[in-house]
Amino acid sequence: MKPLLQVRDLRRSFYGVKVLTGVDLDVVDGTITGLIGPNGAGKSTLFNCISGLYMPDSGSVMFDGADVTRARTQDRVAAGLVRTFQLARxxxxxxxxxxxxxxxxxxxxxxxxxxxxxxxxxxxxxxxxxxxxxxxxxxxxxxxxxxxxxxxxxxxxxxxxxxxxxxxAKPRLILLDEPMAGVNPTLTAEIAEHLKSLNADGVTICLIEHDMKLIGSLCDPVIVMAEGRKLTQGSFAEVVADGRVQEAYLGGRH
Ligand SMILES: Nc1ncnc2c1ncn2[C@@H]1O[C@H](COP(=O)(O)OP(=O)(O)OP(=O)(O)O)[C@@H](O)[C@H]1O
Structure with missing residues (x-):
C-alpha cells in the first residue's frame, strides 16, 4: 500500500512548549484516515505543518514522493495537498x-x-x-x-x-479539520456520504474529528495522537480497545 503522505519525526514548539514531539505517520493512497486524540494532542498543529501554514522546527513531510516540508502552501495545493479552512477565515x-x-x-x-x-x-x-x-x-x-x-x-x-x-483545487489528499463540528445530525450523515463518495472517486481523505461514531463508520485506519506524537494506529475497533488509548483520553480530561 502506497503512502501518499509520509510524516517523519515532525517537531514544533511554541514559545518553548513542545507541541509536536516527533510525529511519524503515513496516510495511504485511497484511504479515509481518521486522526483522533485528546484535546491539545497536537492534531491541528500537525495539519498546519502538513499544509504549510506553520513550518515545523524539524522533521519531514513527503507528499507523493516529493519533499514538501518547506514548500509554499500554494505549491502544496498545486501538488494536490489541500486542507480546508473555516469560512470565517x-x-x-x-x-x-x-x-x-x-x-x-x-x-x-x-x-x-x-x-x-x-x-x-x-x-x-x-x-x-x-x-x-x-x-x-x-x-x-x-x-x-x-x-x-x-x-x-x-x-x-x-x-x-x-x-x-x-x-x-482538484485535490489528491484533503485534510479536514472537524468537518462535522456544529452540524446537525441529518447534515452530518449527508456530509459523511459526500466524503465516502469523494473517496470512491479517488480522493484520499485525512480527517480530525471528535465524533467517535463518525470516525468508526468512516475511517480506516484510525491514527491516535497523544502528547504531540502518534500513540498508535489500527482499525477503529483496535484503537478503542487499546488500553493506552483509553489512558490517553482519561489523562487528557480537564
Ligand atoms: N500558534 C500557536 N501558538 C501557541 N500555542 C499553540 C499554537 N498553536 C497551537 N498551540 C498549542 O499547541 C497545543 C496543541 O494544540 P492543537 O490545536 O494542535 O491540539 P489539538 O489536538 O488539535 O486539540 P483540539 O482537539 O482541542 O483541537 C495546545 O496547547 C495549543 O495551545
Missing part, C-alpha cells in the same frame, strides 16, 4: 459561487493573468472554472444556495462549502 461576504471561483484560481496552470487581462484564453478559463463550480455545487447539493452569501448558510452548509472550495 476567508471572505464571509462572498457568495458560495464566488468562493468556489476564488479557490479555483489557485489551481496550477490556470491563467490568472489571462483571466485578469480579459483575453480570449482568460474568458475560456473563467467559463471552465464556472462549470467546475456549478458541478461541485450540484454534487454537494448546494445549487439552491449558490448565490447566497456564505454568512447566510447553516453550519452544515458552511462545512459543505469548505469541502467544495477544497475540491476546486
Amino acid at each position: 476567508g471572505f464571509p461576504k462572498l457568495t458560495v459561487f464566488q468562493h468556489f471561483m476564488l479557490y479555483g484560481q489557485n489551481h496550477p496552470g490556470e491563467g490568472l493573468l489571462a483571466s485578469l487581462t480579459g483575453s480570449e484564453a482568460g474568458r475560456r478559463h473563467e467559463e471552465q472554472l464556472a462549470e467546475e463550480a456549478l458541478a461541485i455545487a450540484r454534487r454537494l447539493r448546494l445549487t439552491h444556495v449558490i448565490d447566497n452569501p456564505v454568512t447566510a448558510l447553516s453550519g452544515g452548509q458552511k462545512k459543505l462549502v469548505e469541502i467544495g472550495r477544497a475540491l476546486m
Whole structure:
C-alpha cells in the first residue's frame, strides 16, 4: 500500500512548549484516515505543518514522493495537498459561487493573468472554472444556495462549502479539520456520504474529528495522537480497545 503522505519525526514548539514531539505517520493512497486524540494532542498543529501554514522546527513531510516540508502552501495545493479552512477565515461576504471561483484560481496552470487581462484564453478559463463550480455545487447539493452569501448558510452548509472550495483545487489528499463540528445530525450523515463518495472517486481523505461514531463508520485506519506524537494506529475497533488509548483520553480530561 502506497503512502501518499509520509510524516517523519515532525517537531514544533511554541514559545518553548513542545507541541509536536516527533510525529511519524503515513496516510495511504485511497484511504479515509481518521486522526483522533485528546484535546491539545497536537492534531491541528500537525495539519498546519502538513499544509504549510506553520513550518515545523524539524522533521519531514513527503507528499507523493516529493519533499514538501518547506514548500509554499500554494505549491502544496498545486501538488494536490489541500486542507480546508473555516469560512470565517476567508471572505464571509462572498457568495458560495464566488468562493468556489476564488479557490479555483489557485489551481496550477490556470491563467490568472489571462483571466485578469480579459483575453480570449482568460474568458475560456473563467467559463471552465464556472462549470467546475456549478458541478461541485450540484454534487454537494448546494445549487439552491449558490448565490447566497456564505454568512447566510447553516453550519452544515458552511462545512459543505469548505469541502467544495477544497475540491476546486482538484485535490489528491484533503485534510479536514472537524468537518462535522456544529452540524446537525441529518447534515452530518449527508456530509459523511459526500466524503465516502469523494473517496470512491479517488480522493484520499485525512480527517480530525471528535465524533467517535463518525470516525468508526468512516475511517480506516484510525491514527491516535497523544502528547504531540502518534500513540498508535489500527482499525477503529483496535484503537478503542487499546488500553493506552483509553489512558490517553482519561489523562487528557480537564
Ligand atoms: N500558534 C500557536 N501558538 C501557541 N500555542 C499553540 C499554537 N498553536 C497551537 N498551540 C498549542 O499547541 C497545543 C496543541 O494544540 P492543537 O490545536 O494542535 O491540539 P489539538 O489536538 O488539535 O486539540 P483540539 O482537539 O482541542 O483541537 C495546545 O496547547 C495549543 O495551545
